[in-house]
Amino acid sequence: MVGITVPMSMDKIPLVKCANAAAAAAVPTVDLSAPGAAAAVEQACRSVGIFRAINHGVPTALTDALEAGAAAFFALPHKKKLEASANPLGYGSKSIGRNGDVGWLEYILLSVGSGPVAAASLPPSLRAALEEYTDAVREVGARVLELMAEGLGLAEENRGVLRRVVASDEADDIVRVNHYPPWPCPLAAGQRGRGVTGFGEHTDPQVISLLRSNRTAGLQIMLPDGRWVPVAPDPDSLFVNVGDSLRVLTNGRFHSVKHRVVAPAEGEQSRLSVIYFGGPAPTQRIAPLLELMREGELSMYRDFTWAEYKKAAYKSRLGDNRLGPFELFPSAAQDCSSNAVQPPAPAPPHVAPVH
Numbered sequence: 001m002v003g004i005t006v007p008m009s010m011d012k013i014p015l016v017k018c019a020n021a022a023a024a025a026a027v028p029t030v031d032l033s034a035p036g037a038a039a040a041v042e043q044a045c046r047s048v049g050i051f052r053a054i055n056h057g058v059p060t061a062l063t064d065a066l067e068a069g070a071a072a073f074f075a076l077p078h079k080k081k082l083e084a085s086a087n088p089l090g091y092g093s094k095s096i097g098r099n100g101d102v103g104w105l106e107y108i109l110l111s112v113g114s115g116p117v118a119a120a121s122l123p124p125s126l127r128a129a130l131e132e133y134t135d136a137v138r139e140v141g142a143r144v145l146e147l148m149a150e151g152l153g154l155a156e157e158n159r160g161v162l163r164r165v166v167a168s169d170e171a172d173d174i175v176r177v178n179h180y181p182p183w184p185c186p187l188a189a190g191q192r193g194r195g196v197t198g199f200g201e202h203t204d205p206q207v208i209s210l211l212r213s214n215r216t217a218g219l220q221i222m223l224p225d226g227r228w229v230p231v232a233p234d235p236d237s238l239f240v241n242v243g244d245s246l247r248v249l250t251n252g253r254f255h256s257v258k259h260r261v262v263a264p265a266e267g268e269q270s271r272l273s274v275i276y277f278g279g280p281a282p283t284q285r286i287a288p289l290l291e292l293m294r295e296g297e298l299s300m301y302r303d304f305t306w307a308e309y310k311k312a313a314y315k316s317r318l319g320d321n322r323l324g325p326f327e328l329f330p331s332a333a334q335d336c337s338s339n340a341v342q343p344p345a346p347a348p349p350h351v352a353p354v355h
């Protein structure tokens with residue numbers, strides 16, 4: 001079953017090269033319950049910007065209920081699904097954002113910041129499953145942010161500093177359920193080794209993203225050296241990735257990883273993924289953490305609030321470098337391996353870090 005019923009000129013969705021499966025081990029695994037978790041989380045966020053979290057504590061029953069509810073929703077007739085669209089949130093298909101990006105997928109995008117999941121006409125069981133799941137994953141996100149702070153070497157009394165950025169009552173959290181049906185057409189002979197774009201390359205603008213998928217492959221990440229590698233699917237794990245805001249909060253120590261999804265080929269299983277994006281309150285200032293800055297270290301970014309960044313981000317195309325306009329030293333900020341230790345001279349006016 002294709003699942004996306006509105007016809008669309010198929011050649012509008014770009015093809016991407018398949019990634020090198022031999023490099024799949026590039027995504028580190030972190031056992032969140034192990035004593036060395038903080039150091040492992042920090043190392044992963046510094047090097048690749050993503051890790052596979054095991055022993056995360058989200059009950060399987062919650063993921064199963066959400067997966068079943070989402071699958072049932074996506075199997076509904078197209079007209080019925082459209083009742084849940086409340087542009088820009090709610091149900092959508094093939095069109096991502098408002099600036100012309102397209103992919104072979106359908107999705108539900110919801111704001112889950114404060115109170116119950118807000119959305120137009122979702123089946124009540126799916127809404128309940130999303131609320132329960134989101135509450136559980138939000139807690140994992142908070143725990144991971146504490147581990148990050150510990151791994152970054154912050155003193156015990158400061159280890160809540162990252163968690164608090166997304167913990168306010170006004171936190172702009174989003175949850176997204178993506179469904180990628182198999183691409184229904186064989187690719188031409190000259191297109192062998194390529195796949196159809198499900199979700200084009202991008203970084204996530206928020207602080208932290210936690211992704212869970214079924215057993216179908218498709219997610220790829222870009223390594224700091226520019227190679228694309230696949231992320232082996234694992235329904236029992238959560239994939240945690242660094243968002244642009246966290247990159248700024250750590251003054252470039254953490255790398256916001258570029259990622260994309262290649263849609264399943266004809267005859268393969270659909271991919272179903274759920275991503276929780278931990279976002280700050282609109283008024284939250286996004287700037288390097290004072291607690292983290294070394295003596296004389298300069299901010300790599302000009303100050304901004306989450307509302308300001310989100311507004312700019314949502315005007316951009318998926319693949320744009322959204323942090324670019326905020327970088328004070330563009331060449332150093334692009335190079336994640338520099339970790340913001342030595343910004344180039346001459347120094348611009350000092351930008352005060354977050355308090």
Ligand SMILES: C=C1C[C@]23C[C@@]1(O)CC[C@H]2[C@@]12CC[C@H](O)[C@@](C)(C(=O)O1)[C@H]2[C@@H]3C(=O)O
Pocket residue numbers: 088096097098099101109174176202203204205206277313314315316317318
């Ligand atoms: C093309 C776009 C879709 C997006 C908003 C944007 O203008 C650029 C960032 C995109 C992204 C990527 C991560 C999340 O899936 C998302 C919900 C987000 O916060 O930023 C999407 C946005 C979207 O689908 O509207």
Ligand SMILES: O=C(O)CCC(=O)C(=O)O
Pocket residue numbers: 176178199204211213219259260261273275
């Ligand atoms: O669906 C996926 O597996 C990833 C999608 C994604 O990166 C996103 O929604 O931001």
Ligand SMILES: [Fe+2]
Pocket residue numbers: 202203204259
């Ligand atoms: Fe993403």
